[in-house]
Amino acid sequence: MDVTPRYLGGDSFLGRRDPRVLLLVPVCYLVAVARLDDLRVMLLCGLVALTYYLSAGIPWRAVRANWAFVLTLMTITVLVNSVFTDALQIETTTEAPTLFTMPITGNAVTAATLSYSGTLLIRFVSLAMMGFPVAFCIAPGDLGVTFARLKVSQRLAFGVDLTFRFLPSTAAGMQEIIDAQRVRGYNHPRTNNPIKRLKSLKPIVIPLTVNSLIDAEDTSNAMDLRGFGAKHRTWMRELAFDRTDHLLLAAFAALTVALLSYKIFGNDVVWVP
Amino acid sequence: MSTESVSPRAPLWEINSRVVVFAAVGAALYAVLGLISFTIPGTQNVDIRPAFALVPFFGMRFGPIAGFFVGLVGNMVIDQIKGYGALTYWNWSLANALTGLLAGILFALVASRLQKEAVRLVAVGVITWIAMLIAFATTFTDMWLQDMNFATWASVAFGPLLLSNTLVALILTPALDAVWEPISKRIGR
Amino acid sequence: MIIDIRDASVRYRTTGRQVLSDVSLQVGPGDFALVSGPSGCGKSTLLRMVNGLVPHSYRAEVTGQVNVGGEPVAGQTIRRLSTIVGTLLQDPHKQIVGATVFTELAFGPENLGLPRAEILARIEEVAARVGITHLLRRSTHELSGGELQMVAFAGVLVMRPRVVVVDEPLANLDPAAGRRLLTELRGFVHGGGAAVVVEHRVEELLEFGPTQVLYLEDGRPRYTGDVPGFLRAAPVAHVKLPFEALVARADELPDVPAVPPAATVTHEPTRLHYRRVTLGYGERPVLREVDLALGATERVAVLGRNGAGKSTLLRAAVRLVEPSTGEVRVDGEPIDRRSTLSLATTFGYVFQNPSQALFSATVAEELAFGPRNLGWTAGQIAEVSEEALATMLLNHEPDIMKRSPHTLSHGQQRRLTVALALAMRPETLILDEPTAGQDLHTTTTFMERVLGGLRSVYFITHDVDLALTSADRIVIVDGGRIVADASPAELAHREELWAASGLRATSLVRAVRDRLPGTGTIPHPFQLARLTPQ
Ligand SMILES: Nc1ncnc2c1ncn2[C@@H]1O[C@H](COP(=O)(O)OP(=O)(O)OP(=O)(O)O)[C@@H](O)[C@H]1O
Ligand SMILES: Nc1ncnc2c1ncn2[C@@H]1O[C@H](COP(=O)(O)OP(=O)(O)OP(=O)(O)O)[C@@H](O)[C@H]1O
Ligand SMILES: [Mg+2]
Ligand SMILES: [Mg+2]
Numbered sequence: 001m002d003v004t005p006r007y008l009g010g011d012s013f014l015g016r017r018d019p020r021v022l023l024l025v026p027v028c029y030l031v032a033v034a035r036l037d038d039l040r041v042m043l044l045c046g047l048v049a050l051t052y053y054l055s056a057g058i059p060w061r062a063v064r065a066n067w068a069f070v071l072t073l074m075t076i077t078v079l080v081n082s083v084f085t086d087a088l089q090i091e092t093t094t095e096a097p098t099l100f101t102m103p104i105t106g107n108a109v110t111a112a113t114l115s116y117s118g119t120l121l122i123r124f125v126s127l128a129m130m131g132f133p134v135a136f137c138i139a140p141g142d143l144g145v146t147f148a149r150l151k152v153s154q155r156l157a158f159g160v161d162l163t164f165r166f167l168p169s170t171a172a173g174m175q176e177i178i179d180a181q182r183v184r185g186y187n188h189p190r191t192n193n194p195i196k197r198l199k200s201l202k203p204i205v206i207p208l209t210v211n212s213l214i215d216a217e218d219t220s221n222a223m224d225l226r227g228f229g230a231k232h233r234t235w236m237r238e239l240a241f242d243r244t245d246h247l248l249l250a251a252f253a254a255l256t257v258a259l260l261s262y263k264i265f266g267n268d269v270v271w272v273p
Numbered sequence: 274m275s276t277e278s279v280s281p282r283a284p285l286w287e288i289n290s291r292v293v294v295f296a297a298v299g300a301a302l303y304a305v306l307g308l309i310s311f312t313i314p315g316t317q318n319v320d321i322r323p324a325f326a327l328v329p330f331f332g333m334r335f336g337p338i339a340g341f342f343v344g345l346v347g348n349m350v351i352d353q354i355k356g357y358g359a360l361t362y363w364n365w366s367l368a369n370a371l372t373g374l375l376a377g378i379l380f381a382l383v384a385s386r387l388q389k390e391a392v393r394l395v396a397v398g399v400i401t402w403i404a405m406l407i408a409f410a411t412t413f414t415d416m417w418l419q420d421m422n423f424a425t426w427a428s429v430a431f432g433p434l435l436l437s438n439t440l441v442a443l444i445l446t447p448a449l450d451a452v453w454e455p456i457s458k459r460i461g462r
Numbered sequence: 463m464i465i466d467i468r469d470a471s472v473r474y475r476t477t478g479r480q481v482l483s484d485v486s487l488q489v490g491p492g493d494f495a496l497v498s499g500p501s502g503c504g505k506s507t508l509l510r511m512v513n514g515l516v517p518h519s520y521r522a523e524v525t526g527q528v529n530v531g532g533e534p535v536a537g538q539t540i541r542r543l544s545t546i547v548g549t550l551l552q553d554p555h556k557q558i559v560g561a562t563v564f565t566e567l568a569f570g571p572e573n574l575g576l577p578r579a580e581i582l583a584r585i586e587e588v589a590a591r592v593g594i595t596h597l598l599r600r601s602t603h604e605l606s607g608g609e610l611q612m613v614a615f616a617g618v619l620v621m622r623p624r625v626v627v628v629d630e631p632l633a634n635l636d637p638a639a640g641r642r643l644l645t646e647l648r649g650f651v652h653g654g655g656a657a658v659v660v661e662h663r664v665e666e667l668l669e670f671g672p673t674q675v676l677y678l679e680d681g682r683p684r685y686t687g688d689v690p691g692f693l694r695a696a697p698v699a700h701v702k703l704p705f706e707a708l709v710a711r712a713d714e715l716p717d718v719p720a721v722p723p724a725a726t727v728t729h730e731p732t733r734l735h736y737r738r739v740t741l742g743y744g745e746r747p748v749l750r751e752v753d754l755a756l757g758a759t760e761r762v763a764v765l766g767r768n769g770a771g772k773s774t775l776l777r778a779a780v781r782l783v784e785p786s787t788g789e790v791r792v793d794g795e796p797i798d799r800r801s802t803l804s805l806a807t808t809f810g811y812v813f814q815n816p817s818q819a820l821f822s823a824t825v826a827e828e829l830a831f832g833p834r835n836l837g838w839t840a841g842q843i844a845e846v847s848e849e850a851l852a853t854m855l856l857n858h859e860p861d862i863m864k865r866s867p868h869t870l871s872h873g874q875q876r877r878l879t880v881a882l883a884l885a886m887r888p889e890t891l892i893l894d895e896p897t898a899g900q901d902l903h904t905t906t907t908f909m910e911r912v913l914g915g916l917r918s919v920y921f922i923t924h925d926v927d928l929a930l931t932s933a934d935r936i937v938i939v940d941g942g943r944i945v946a947d948a949s950p951a952e953l954a955h956r957e958e959l960w961a962a963s964g965l966r967a968t969s970l971v972r973a974v975r976d977r978l979p980g981t982g983t984i985p986h987p988f989q990l991a992r993l994t995p996q
Contacts, residue, residue: 131358
């Protein structure tokens with residue numbers, strides 16, 4: 001998998017937003033939809049998320065593979081937790097009759113189970129939709145300053161930038177180690193035994209870590225030699241909320257408040273058609 | 274004139290450039306290696322993620338802050354690269370982060386005083402395991418966030434994860450520490 | 463004086479060894495100091511003393527006077543020193559902290575807390591000065607080695623230091639890129655700055671007019687003074703001097719070790735055959751439709767500028783890159799029919815960067831890794847390990863088998879990687895820049911042994927003189943193609959080729975051109991110098 005950060009949504013509506021918005025909005029959304037039970041409300045939220053996602057202008061071709069992976073895994077998780085095994089505690093609007101019983105696990109599936117599986121799936125998928133702009137619409141190098149402006153320690157905020165700087169070189173380092181072992185006649189074994197597989201990864205994990213750490217000693221010196229670590233540091237990237245940013249944030253804050261009160265004061269239970 | 278270099282171990286909570294660089298390196302390593310994972314045959318969604326060993330290792334070697342950062346940022350980047358979104362499973366990222374944090378604190382309290390190699394490695398294993406146990410217990414929030422009952426949470430989320438992480442942490446973390454120790458002495462900073 | 467070091471000594475606490483003794487160095491505005499000496503003599507340590515890493519970051523004891531900017535280094539923080547001394551580390555990859563070139567250049571001034579407008583102005587000015595304006599928006603991880611070195615240098619200059627210290631800037635650069643860097647450095651000194659450069663490739667540096675030379679040996683100053691004095695006093699076997707200096711000192715030149723000539727077989731079999739091969743990464747081809755046949759008894763040097771695709775070309779021989787079109791054949795057989803193991807015994811492959819090839823906990827395990835894959839017994843493994851270490855002059859290092867490979871010095875690591883390849887008893891050895899960052903004496907000794915012990919060696923190098931004297935065939939890669947393939951003497955005479963492909967006609971090339979016919983092999987520079995009338 002390619003780990004180099006990709007910047008895809010540059011000129012879109014979301015691409016033009018202050019990166020802090022792209023970080024805060026998903027947090028609002030997460031709070032808003034957590035524990036939401038009613039499929040109909042969840043669908044509405046899903047629409048909001050879809051609109052948000054589309055306004056990021058991420059080209060479909062570039063993220064097709066990501067979506068295939070995410071959808072498959074989320075579907076499996078939801079099915080396992082609801083349809084195959086009776087893993088969920090759900091409260092319903094009305095008593096729902098059993099539709100069928102799953103073979104093997106013997107789990108009784110009702111309309112309520114299906115409705116709630118739908119809610120779960122939409123919740124996960126919409127959260128993923130809210131997450132994509134964080135990955136693809138924040139310009140590389142903007143993440144650090146975003147955190148710094150969100151009152152995270154200046155140095156740790158820079159650490160976030162640095163993480164993205166190290167990603168490609170770490171991935172390259174891993175390939176180099178595999179190469180070095182191959183030119184000395186070693187093929188990484190294919191086996192299904194998890195303990196054996198774990199052991200077979202030792203020759204990659206350990207050298208890669210050690211090599212990265214040794215390089216890091218030099219990098220930390222290089223940073224000291226360029227004056228890193230002062231209390232005050234300028235960030236070249238200037239961040240400023242414009243009106244649209246404020247509006248967008250306010251809208252999502254309102255959504256969160258509305259849904260929170262609905263969940264607390266309203267009667268949010270699983271909907272049975 | 275003679276200059277004594279005074280470099281006692283830096284205070285546990287200081288964020289100097291070493292901590293920042295090692296935290297960033299660790300997070301990048303965790304993210305890259307964390308993409309290599311495989312499923313235990315017979316279970317649906319229990320991933321063995323060998324790179325998890327890095328989180329307690331960084332906590333112990335470079336301090337609780339570095340450990341926290343590696344777990345948090347590393348796990349978020351993995352989720353982000355896979356496509357889940359960095360925040361979707363935020364409580365799991367937090368559990369990762371806590372593992373690093375706790376391992377760092379425990380190690381500073383106990384094991385940094387241990388001189389004998391074998392004793393230290395055992396301590397590394399035990400600390401890893403305890404840190405992980407406590408940290409991942411926090412994912413009980415899943416029960417609330419995803420409406421699971423306790424049995425389900427214990428059997429599909431916490432239990433298998435504990436098993437796989439135990440395996441990883443006990444095999445790989447001490448191995449990492451054993452290799453790093455002589456090198457860190459030699460680099461001598 | 464910006465730097466004022468008097469009788470300083472350094473001892474690393476980790477090893478307890480004294481690595482510098484009674485060294486003095488004075489550098490003021492307009493000074494350009496060259497520091498040279500054999501590998502491990504303490505050059506990097508000297509620079510660390512100037513920029514404060516010793517004693518602030520490395521645990522080390524310093525005695526004597528070390529003043530920078532008029533005050534003792536020990537009393538200043540590294541951050542404070544960073545506004546006086548700018549440091550360019552040997553490996554630019556480790557120095558780069560920004561994801562894009564712009565953020566990389568902004569890093570230092572940001573840390574100084576300068577206003578944005580001022581930072582922007584500085585970046586624009588420096589980028590224009592060193593010619594990287596077109597790179598500002600690029601991400602750093604996709605730059606070539608040469609570009610990266612320039613960016614790192616610019617990142618130092620934007621801090622407006624009073625002196626720049628540089629550790630082996632030329633080791634990874636092709637001659638043209640090296641000249642660009644040195645030109646900028648010279649310009650910096652000319653504009654009122656100062657520089658201290660550590661470098662083995664003395665000849666290249668001399669053109670840029672260093673004002674003083676410090677030659678260290680075993681941590682002690684052996685020569686301090688101006689350039690003409692240095693050319694008279696420098697030990698000829700250890701420093702690569704310009705050819706004219708060799709001629710001037712012809713009668714003190716030592717006997718040259720005789721490199722056994724390559725076996726001349728009339729119809730030698732082809733070992734490695736590229737047939738219309740295109741190689742690249744992702745979508746981007748690096749080399750297009752290459753046709754090349756390398757023999758089983760040849761010594762071939764591959765030259766070319768940074769990023770030309772030299773490593774890519776030879777990586778295809780061990781299937782680290784697969785051709786997108788065309789076919790690579792090994793001993794007449796398509797390469798994909800050869801197993802990993804059989805390829806590993808045909809070609810011993812030595813990587814460009816030694817640390818990328820090292821992954822074991824101890825040297826003994828590292829050496830055993832390959833032979834174990836071949837299924838050799840413990841006894842056999844011990845035997846080949848000993849032998850390979852001895853060949854690479856590593857057997858005298860105390861306790862080497864039990865040490866971690868990463869604790870060896872840079873030069874030793876590089877020799878170890880060659881030993882790893884030798885331990886598998888390959889038929890052909892492929893070396894990717896075997897001599898980068900090594901002193902002349904080590905280079906000669908180890909190339910001589912490698913060339914003497916194997917029937918065929920293919921090596922990549924930026925050291926033109928090494929290629930001329932050690933190879934019997936030179937291949938030049940440029941612009942995605944092979945632009946030349948001829949004997950050393952023949953190439954030396956093709957004047958137009960050198961500048962066009964990023965190479966540089968060294969004093970030896972010029973000497974060959976002036977004094978030898980355009981065919982056959984080239985004698986050792988010492989021999990050539992003795993034959994030359996003064
Ligand atoms: N961090 C360290 N701790 C202990 N010893 C060290 C350390 N760094 C270097 N040395 C030792 O100090 C001596 C001088 O090392 P230094 O790196 O200064 O050499 P150098 O002249 O730069 O060599 P090269 O040309 O190979 O780079 C060597 O013997 C080396 O092994
Ligand atoms: N793993 C890789 N992925 C993508 N591109 C690569 C990779 N390795 C090399 N390249 C690119 O391919 C081109 C040729 O690289 P190569 O390493 O073969 O050059 P080289 O001639 O060996 O240069 P140098 O003298 O700097 O070692 C360069 O532009 C480089 O950026
Ligand atoms: Mg050095
Ligand atoms: Mg190369």
